[in-house]
Amino acid sequence: MRHTLLSRRVFLLAAGLLFTGFLLNSCLQTASFGLDFQRMFGWISQYPLLYITGSLFFFFLLLAALVILPNMYIGPGIIILLVAITATADYKKLATTGEPLFPWDLLLLKNAADMRTITKGMISPLMLAAAVLSAAVLIWLLRRLPVLKLRLPLRFLLGSASILMLAGFISMVGGQSSLASSLKYQNVFWNQKVNYTQNGFLYAFTGNLKQNLMEQPEGYSRQAIKEIAARYSEQPAAVRASAAGEQPNILFMMDEAFFDLTRLEGLAFSEDPLSFIHAAESKVPSGYLLSPEFGGNTANVEFEALTGLSMYFLNDGSIPYQQRLVKMSSMPSIVSILKERGYKAEALHPFDATFYNRNRVYPVLGFDSFTSEKDLGDSGRITPDGYISDKFAVQEAVRRLKSAADPLFLHLVTMQNHFPFTKGLNGPNTISVSGVQAGYKDEIETYAQNARLTDEALADLQQELLTIERPTIAVFWGDHLPALSAGIYTDAGWDGEPRLKHETKLMVLANFDIGADPLGTLSPAFLGPEVFRLSGMSLPPYYKLLEQVQNEIPGLSKAVLLGSSGPFSGLTPKQQGLLDDYRLVEYDLLEGENYSAGLLF
Template structure:
């Protein structure tokens, strides 16, 4: 009897096709995406046999996205091809990200599509990029072919009843199994450790859960009474008791104390200056929200005091809520005490939307790599960090009052599979993984040069006759494959920090999280401004600490703003890009090349253009003091200015045809 039923199914080609497409295909896609996500050839089978229920839930999620094909009649298989392609592309993208930055793919990464070409160039070889491009072209051609063949097929009357039953059955089954999985704890809902959660819960479920979760969730019991209870013990800052030194935060890219690595030895200490600072000043382990990438999420915690893990899995607040609203920050909290705030970063200003977000965090000035001159790049193309000493000093010199400076470095960024073309200050003398020796060595040498920058910075700050606090910390561990077992006395989510000052302030040595650091600094200065800052200072030892912190985050950014009496008190700052003023000293005509002129002045950048009268002319950047242009309309007395999009115009220079240049 059973054999007859099987034969009937076998002979019923439409039914057999549906079984293959809507049951077997999701199973195979899940096998592939889980194998890619676990970076193991048999990873999908490992999940299937070790966690069959989790594997089933992931398969059902994929099946439910394919299921609309049941009711699309003749376009059903075109839909199946599109959805299957999307899942496979997501799985491949996840594998690439895991192998380059450690963190898995989340829907929030799609918001970074504007920087995708930059990252591909940094991390993928030309061959890999060519293979990806060929694959995408072939995929598009295949989809177009299927679509037009489907259009050419004659329309047939089909019974919608059975497809509709199949569709509803799959959607209902998926919902039921997910509810059981979440209720039983077999599927997680809180993603504190993204790589681990993706491995434990499967790619399809983890990615989908990240898709529906963003922002800070409302806490249980949220209302005005709760918020009043939280802020009741908060006190206003007393102007008589506070100290207002310069405060410098230095966020070091992929930096931590390499001496904590197990089973690895170096020919010399990779971080001698940091070791000295750590031994002589307040220091400890520094818990960060990310591994291998996502610098801005550590940056976000340090600046705002908010926990990134309270937001959606893999969310970048810089690319979501902070594009829309202002937020309490250390810059806002210090503004009332006469501070001028500066952000300095030796990379592209638009990366992660920093050029927009910092205004919503209250900063007065932002200087990015586009406006820096005289810097060098390493073999990987990242700007070397030593250039930051110059610009930190310039920022301190530019004001009479106290300064807040956040400097974010970039030199230690990957990729790390480089074995030549750089200065070797040290070598790896012992390591267990010989295949990774070259990568470890390149990374250690970049960290050594970053440590040299740190030494230069501390020497420069120490020589100034100004009260100053310097906070140095690593943003995350590198994307080089370190596991917890490779690290002595710490996890992959812990770097290091130090707090140096020349005021005799005794900061406690302790292990802290990134979101606690700015409050720790301000507490010793008797500065209590800001509800998040006050929350840390009042509740850090309370059992309700994390609950109160999340309640404040929700209320301030998404809720009714009870703590602000219903109105956000932080207006966006009128942030200026690059405070260095462009000046023209002279404009000289060449006597060799017709209509060619050289502009001599100060603080020019590669983004500068010369304006002759009201007309912008093509401009060649020579160096920070020299620009060159060609124009036939230059005449005695015409006004010439240098223009840059984010800075504006220099003062006008009235051209006088007095000097000629013999060379160009």
């Protein structure tokens, strides 16, 4: 009788785990479809084998957790909690940036405390209450469920079988086996939105565990790189007539989530939040930066600006800092080019040094030093809960430029304008905005206040440049548009307008004559050659290649291709040839044998 009762309980427990496995898979998929249950059921009907095998993965994961820990209920409870957190993170990331959750995003867990700060406001009180209630119910169930005891041999057998099944699943998906193909799985690594939509969250996420940044281009070899190096070494470089006279200081100022919000149709401002920028943009080289990102992934914009490599060639969802550069010992960049010419190179970022592995990546790029939030104290915050202000960051940058004995390359990455756009975070709002829905009014007025503070900081920078003895050139740009509520962009008519949703403000200031030719719209990868030309410095062969690409396709991104006269879709043979050369060099530096380092730099 006792044996029968135990067998029944074990059967019910297994059935419960199987049901929970299907439920967890459904929850993850529903989150991936923006909580659209109809799309989730449609996906199940179209890809039933992917759904069933994915659910069995969760069953074996739950079973393994059950037999490994002494308390048979704690393990599955932990798995359920982790899946719930993953589904929430995937849903919120999709809603904010339009991208799903990738394996390398988990590397940010080491910055959990800072993530809590920068995502404050993204989790609604209702969601938080639901999470607390769910946790309470789970704890209550753990205490009420009957105690089951499995003998050690059975635990070992079930645990071993589960681990083998889990490992087999990961191997099958990662290896793109014929079995995976028979289930209708296809790793669409070049389009991650399609990858997650078609294969489901579990298969797409698992398939990305072994994902490279880019695939090897046809024709890659040492000889091909040598021919590219010879071709562009012979190219004359266009140098501006006005040169600095001596090697100038160079300041890169990448401003967090900064764009020209007055471009949003239908909004009226009580006063211009960007009065300095709008007055100065006709007097200095200015235009727009075509960001490869929207709402996040700052490190990818920084990667383009510093290395001259383009996100255009990389697989969707890639974050080179976390996937590749952190594993390298060196990477050619504007930093290494300038250091060979006698420059000192410093990085300044008023936030956590470990975010996006900057503390490990910056030495790879060649920086001599890195100053982060912990080195700056709290004096630069407008309010105790706010980020260090752009004004304080500019003051610190100017101090370093003035005290430098040698020409200095200073890379500044600000934080003031980062999400959340909480009213009062950077002092009281001083600009009122009309033409906006009531639910978005505080948000857009808070962003306008932040933008005004950045505009004032940039005005201060212009004045301070005049007090620096060495010729100095400062390149200012926003890394990406802010993660404002989607309705703000929809009301402005920006849905379906990739150019508008990727253009941020770009402006170059200097204390010597650099002219006032408009810059148009440029990709971050072309900032290095542009500042070299403006300051009269010679271009290495790699920058000559970038110069040729820029002349044909100044805006190079997956969102939109821009020529000198606007967007286009088809490439001419000349443009395709340039991109083929560019792709080969990028592959060589990131995934290949690094022949380019000694030939093009």
